[in-house]
Amino acid sequence: MTYFAKLCIEGLRYNKVRSFLTGLGVLVGVGSVVLILALTTSLSAHLGNQSTDRFTVGLSSSAEANADVVAALATAPMSARVEAVRLRPDVSAVEVETPGRTLSVTSPDGSTMADLRCAFDDNVEVVEGRPFSEATGNVAIMYANPEFRESTQVGSVIGIDGAAFTVIGLTQNLGPDGSTRLFLPQRAAEHVQLTEAQASSSFTVIVRQPEDLAETRADVLAQLNDGIDASLKFVDFSAEEGAMLEEMFQTLGLFLGLIASISLAVAALNIVNVMYISTLERADEIAIYRSLGMTRNHVRGLFLMESLVVVTTFALVGCVVGYLIAAVILTLVKVPLAFGWTTIGLLLLVVLLVGAGGGLYPANKAAGIDPVRLLH
Amino acid sequence: MISLNGVDKTYRGRNFEVAALRSLSLAVPQGQYLSVVGKSGSGKSSLMKIIGLLDFDYEGVYELSGRSLRGVGDQALSQARRRIGYVFQDFQLVSRFTVRRNLEIASVIRHGSVDAAQVAQGLEDVGLADKALSYPDELSGGQKQRVAIARAMLGGPDLLIADEPTGALDGATASAILDLLADIHQRHDCSILVVTHDDEVAAAAERTVELVAGEVVRDVLR
Ligand SMILES: Nc1ncnc2c1ncn2[C@@H]1O[C@H](COP(=O)(O)OP(=O)(O)OP(=O)(O)O)[C@@H](O)[C@H]1O
Ligand SMILES: [Mg+2]
Numbered sequence: 001m002t003y004f005a006k007l008c009i010e011g012l013r014y015n016k017v018r019s020f021l022t023g024l025g026v027l028v029g030v031g032s033v034v035l036i037l038a039l040t041t042s043l044s045a046h047l048g049n050q051s052t053d054r055f056t057v058g059l060s061s062s063a064e065a066n067a068d069v070v071a072a073l074a075t076a077p078m079s080a081r082v083e084a085v086r087l088r089p090d091v092s093a094v095e096v097e098t099p100g101r102t103l104s105v106t107s108p109d110g111s112t113m114a115d116l117r118c119a120f121d122d123n124v125e126v127v128e129g130r131p132f133s134e135a136t137g138n139v140a141i142m143y144a145n146p147e148f149r150e151s152t153q154v155g156s157v158i159g160i161d162g163a164a165f166t167v168i169g170l171t172q173n174l175g176p177d178g179s180t181r182l183f184l185p186q187r188a189a190e191h192v193q194l195t196e197a198q199a200s201s202s203f204t205v206i207v208r209q210p211e212d213l214a215e216t217r218a219d220v221l222a223q224l225n226d227g228i229d230a231s232l233k234f235v236d237f238s239a240e241e242g243a244m245l246e247e248m249f250q251t252l253g254l255f256l257g258l259i260a261s262i263s264l265a266v267a268a269l270n271i272v273n274v275m276y277i278s279t280l281e282r283a284d285e286i287a288i289y290r291s292l293g294m295t296r297n298h299v300r301g302l303f304l305m306e307s308l309v310v311v312t313t314f315a316l317v318g319c320v321v322g323y324l325i326a327a328v329i330l331t332l333v334k335v336p337l338a339f340g341w342t343t344i345g346l347l348l349l350v351v352l353l354v355g356a357g358g359g360l361y362p363a364n365k366a367a368g369i370d371p372v373r374l375l376h
Numbered sequence: 377m378i379s380l381n382g383v384d385k386t387y388r389g390r391n392f393e394v395a396a397l398r399s400l401s402l403a404v405p406q407g408q409y410l411s412v413v414g415k416s417g418s419g420k421s422s423l424m425k426i427i428g429l430l431d432f433d434y435e436g437v438y439e440l441s442g443r444s445l446r447g448v449g450d451q452a453l454s455q456a457r458r459r460i461g462y463v464f465q466d467f468q469l470v471s472r473f474t475v476r477r478n479l480e481i482a483s484v485i486r487h488g489s490v491d492a493a494q495v496a497q498g499l500e501d502v503g504l505a506d507k508a509l510s511y512p513d514e515l516s517g518g519q520k521q522r523v524a525i526a527r528a529m530l531g532g533p534d535l536l537i538a539d540e541p542t543g544a545l546d547g548a549t550a551s552a553i554l555d556l557l558a559d560i561h562q563r564h565d566c567s568i569l570v571v572t573h574d575d576e577v578a579a580a581a582e583r584t585v586e587l588v589a590g591e592v593v594r595d596v597l598r
Contacts, residue, residue: 003484285470292485293458296450372430375421
């Protein structure tokens, strides 16, 4: 048996470069499969784990729901419900988006920009035009929104509560809540009335014990939906988000995995090709072994072993290489590597089967070589 | 030991049909040194393929040690081939292995393991103990044929078949190979079948059979 192994190694050394290149194909194939598997599983696991201590719930209304009911629920009862959730012993905090204040503005072309988030700030910096310190009267500074270059220009006049305001500058400042689109000087606060923005209909719940997340989520949803109008329903937004992300990653992984599998299949074909050529080239050698009394099964085994040795060694190296590259990439993006060894084991099994399958045809060819060719 | 009875061998192709052997009968007792002569195409190699268990596509009866091996399984056939040594005109050594390695492979195929003492003795017997680590390409034609004979004789086969063993060698080297065969014949109880064109080679054997167009036309026992 040991001599059999030696013969097999000698067979591989017969054409080292070719054996190496064949193996390289296997390496690349297995390596890319491992890389893709490691990256997609780690990333989706990471995204799944990211929100282990929190979830987002929100109001979902059916299309036929009465707008008044929605509006009513979205203000007073909403805050009461949020407050009730905040007081739960298993909840450590509730984050509600800061509502902010808004204003309806008539733009120069006569159209109305409703619910524009507005703030009074004398010191807002401009990227174009003049700041408030250099102007008097009814003046405004607008957010330099590239999409509204036409309507929001320095010098255009907008209408607020029937009064005309001149836009003296453009800013890239979005204000304290990150969504302010219109700035007025402090002195304008005397005659301009801002409206409280409608409360956001979704909020994030942070639980005390991450391991109780699922339980708390179910309880909170039940609590929120208790006694609510039949056309309304609180749902878990984060779950939907997670499911979407997971689906996306699965599709991506499947697609990339398919490509990697193709390279693996090409590698398998290459094994068939190379081993077949090797069989042809070593026909005399095989004939000598047969004339000396080597059985057909031994010849077959010898060639099969050659294929398997190449496939296994390079597949193992490919696993390691793919794993290392994945580890490096994941370290760079600061995502922990989460990759099951069972997956690698399964993959190696598949690769071994592929190697054996690919080696079978040439091995059978080799076993079929007739020693009679040595006599002329 | 070897017994052929009315053996016909015909090569058939799409547009040809060659009768290589015609109802050939031949008996070779154990230990006999036989030479087979004949013109090119007379059927010498065809006869050796059948006797050497390499060709079973013939009509008639061929028995080796009282047993026909036609139709037996690969296992039994391989077993039987391990008792036959072949020497080919073009040596047929594996060129990427050393001389010793070539013999070791034969040893492992025949006995399942390397019999190092036997390999060393085999090289000693053909006078090439000092070439054990050389590669076939580093040897002369005569030396290569000695290695081939050593390989064929490994494990003491019952039958040694040599098809034109001196065909690729010059006169002096050929005589040395003949001496080696004679020496083997003296020391081993093994039948030797030598195919040759050369009268000198033929005369070295105890018995000479001449073939013409697949038939035995002369059978001389010295
Ligand atoms: N594989 C084959 N296919 C077709 N015809 C063959 C084959 N082998 C041999 N023959 C034919 O059979 C006849 C006998 O051939 P064989 O090889 O036995 O002759 P030989 O005596 O060994 O000749 P040589 O001295 O040239 O080696 C020849 O006519 C040859 O052409
Ligand atoms: Mg011939």
